[in-house]
Amino acid sequence: MNILVLIKEVPDMEKVRFDSERGVVDRSSAPAEINPFDESALQAALELKRKYGAHVTAMTMGPPRAEKTLQDAYARGADEGVLLTDRAFGGSDTIATSRALSAAIAAGDYDLILCGEKSVDGDTAQVGAETAELLGIPHAYYADSIEMADERTVRVSIENLCGSRQIRTMTLPALVGVTKNIGKLQLPTVDRKLGSLTIAVHKIGLSDLPALSKEDTGFAGSPTKVAGIEVPKAVERESRVFREDLPDFIDLLKKELTERGVRVG
Amino acid sequence: MDKKEYKGILVIGEMEHDHIHRVAFELLYKGRQLAEAAGESLSCLLLTGRETDASELCLRGADQVYVMEDACFAQPEESLFAENIVSFIRERRPATVLIGATHMGRSLAPRMAAALGTGLTADCTELKIADDGALEQIRPAFSDNILAHIKTMKRPQMATVRYKEFQEAELCEGAEIRIEKVKPYVKEHKGVNIEEIISTSDVDITDAEVVVAGGRGIRKEEDLQLLQELADVLGGQVGVSRALVDAGMAASSIQIGYSGNRVKPKVYIACGISGAPQHLAGMKESDLIIAVNNDPSAPIFNISDYGFVGDLYEIVPKLTEAFAAEADRKDR
Ligand SMILES: Cc1cc2nc3c(=O)[nH]c(=O)nc-3n(C[C@H](O)[C@H](O)[C@H](O)COP(=O)(O)OP(=O)(O)OC[C@H]3O[C@@H](n4cnc5c(N)ncnc54)[C@H](O)[C@@H]3O)c2cc1C
Numbered sequence A: 001m002n003i004l005v006l007i008k009e010v011p012d013m014e015k016v017r018f019d020s021e022r023g024v025v026d027r028s029s030a031p032a033e034i035n036p037f038d039e040s041a042l043q044a045a046l047e048l049k050r051k052y053g054a055h056v057t058a059m060t061m062g063p064p065r066a067e068k069t070l071q072d073a074y075a076r077g078a079d080e081g082v083l084l085t086d087r088a089f090g091g092s093d094t095i096a097t098s099r100a101l102s103a104a105i106a107a108g109d110y111d112l113i114l115c116g117e118k119s120v121d122g123d124t125a126q127v128g129a130e131t132a133e134l135l136g137i138p139h140a141y142y143a144d145s146i147e148m149a150d151e152r153t154v155r156v157s158i159e160n161l162c163g164s165r166q167i168r169t170m171t172l173p174a175l176v177g178v179t180k181n182i183g184k185l186q187l188p189t190v191d192r193k194l195g196s197l198t199i200a201v202h203k204i205g206l207s208d209l210p211a212l213s214k215e216d217t218g219f220a221g222s223p224t225k226v227a228g229i230e231v232p233k234a235v236e237r238e239s240r241v242f243r244e245d246l247p248d249f250i251d252l253l254k255k256e257l258t259e260r261g262v263r264v265g
Numbered sequence B: 001m002d003k004k005e006y007k008g009i010l011v012i013g014e015m016e017h018d019h020i021h022r023v024a025f026e027l028l029y030k031g032r033q034l035a036e037a038a039g040e041s042l043s044c045l046l047l048t049g050r051e052t053d054a055s056e057l058c059l060r061g062a063d064q065v066y067v068m069e070d071a072c073f074a075q076p077e078e079s080l081f082a083e084n085i086v087s088f089i090r091e092r093r094p095a096t097v098l099i100g101a102t103h104m105g106r107s108l109a110p111r112m113a114a115a116l117g118t119g120l121t122a123d124c125t126e127l128k129i130a131d132d133g134a135l136e137q138i139r140p141a142f143s144d145n146i147l148a149h150i151k152t153m154k155r156p157q158m159a160t161v162r163y164k165e166f167q168e169a170e171l172c173e174g175a176e177i178r179i180e181k182v183k184p185y186v187k188e189h190k191g192v193n194i195e196e197i198i199s200t201s202d203v204d205i206t207d208a209e210v211v212v213a214g215g216r217g218i219r220k221e222e223d224l225q226l227l228q229e230l231a232d233v234l235g236g237q238v239g240v241s242r243a244l245v246d247a248g249m250a251a252s253s254i255q256i257g258y259s260g261n262r263v264k265p266k267v268y269i270a271c272g273i274s275g276a277p278q279h280l281a282g283m284k285e286s287d288l289i290i291a292v293n294n295d296p297s298a299p300i301f302n303i304s305d306y307g308f309v310g311d312l313y314e315i316v317p318k319l320t321e322a323f324a325a326e327a328d329r330k331d332r
């Protein structure tokens, strides 16, 4: 079985700075890392590999430096990395990204495609399902467990869909988006980490994808345009902090709760 | 593409168990404002697996309701739903399509957008008609740290909209009921078999008016009982930070935050929670925020209305006792 994990490189959200005066995100302020939700997707792939045997490929679309993210994926257990990189892919929105990814996936031979719940920067949760639609294959999102029902069928448990948990089987190839609850990715071993520095990442550009036309990807192929961004200032609250006088604190809370119609008792 | 061929605002309704999910009523509230600003009509399409009274959608402002009813929709599955809705959209050509950003909506909408080759803006918190008549879609991104304003160059312009972001459209009893039944275009699930639908008994933390939340300050699972007692006295529910879920002390269904649930209760009491940005993303819009933490420099205090610096093991039981005593006095 060939498993493909879609991985996005994102800035480390703990470090990235947002300038509310100028309304910009300073991407250079933070190092890049694997989207945390995609770590769970990789973990799910490794677990399936352990149970059923599989070849795990990590694929990302991004700038040339995203090669490092694929090396990291290798260090964490992926067998191979594929990097989609080309000037023509720059400025892609979710559909333009999905067109490039689906063209590259169709050119390969993958049975099961895994993605994360969402990316912490784009934050749309759209790329997975759009890619599945473009490939004409079924998908499931919000899966917290995956198993093989038989060789060509995957069974997933969906945490919540229309208010219920759903168990569904899908004929391969299929795409599954996982939640973080599926498992936590282990840290790389020293050996894998050293090995990752010398692995050859397979690079794919626009010219390698005859099925993809230039107009369909990148900025030109993106139907959505960002008209502007704001970095909202955090809502100011009174922040009255007590260190003693618990009775006063309690009286104040009673008053506030009652005012809000909260039944005290 | 001629944008003028596309007219009207279409809301996609969603069923939850045997009723229409309330997000549809919120979409109708916002949809009505947009329809008025654009001088267009507002309609709603509902796919349902059972006989459903859709008149409430009319009473809440839809000029026209379309119902696609068939047993095949009893088991929600994105490909089948998307194929039917996309066929409907290709025929009727709405300019704008609004979908609730529920699990189903977020999974379904991108399939539709990809099939239609149009743009989709996820998880919008505000929508406006801009001066040029286009839909201006405003959404949080970068883990809720920024707000992006987005426009779609193609039609239809599609957006998913956060649940509980807008109020519900009011019921208007005298409104005209216009419901048209539409036949499904396809009925077979392709390559997908739904084996089981398991109703979860989990409490829906997003409905709670009071949330008493615990974080890593809670040392063992049993100690969550302290928070439960306070929640009971206030008629609320217990929530947790991700730290407790990762530690195996609580179910992810009650996790608050960016990778859990977003809540907006009347009162949020954070106990032993530091206030990491990913936690704040799930609760910072609560009406009243109260924090108990033994570290005076914990960031949670900055976004709280009231805070107490102290050991939660000591403070929380005292709050419970005080609020319970209040109740006793009232009962008498
Ligand atoms: C992609 C991503 C998604 C995430 N999603 C979420 C999410 O959805 N929800 C979420 O919560 N987190 C989320 N996190 C994790 C988040 O970054 C923090 O790690 C987490 O919120 C910390 O939980 P905490 O506040 O309980 O623990 P800590 O940060 O360890 O804070 C514990 C606090 O308890 C206080 N304390 C200790 N003992 C006591 C005591 N006896 N009495 C009073 N106070 C005490 C300490 O002073 C401290 O402030 C996410 C992270 C990532 C990367």
Ligand SMILES: Nc1ncnc2c1ncn2[C@@H]1O[C@H](COP(=O)(O)O)[C@@H](O)[C@H]1O
Pocket: A006, A007, A008, A009, A035, A037, A038, A041, A059, A060, A061, A062, A094, A097, A101, A114, A115, A116, A117, A118, A119, A120, A122, A123, A124, A125, A126, A127, A128
């Ligand atoms: N540029 C990308 N390259 C590879 N995978 C991606 C890319 N963007 C998004 N994905 C995948 O799609 C998921 C959803 O991302 P998003 O739609 O950006 O929230 C991510 O968790 C990844 O698995």
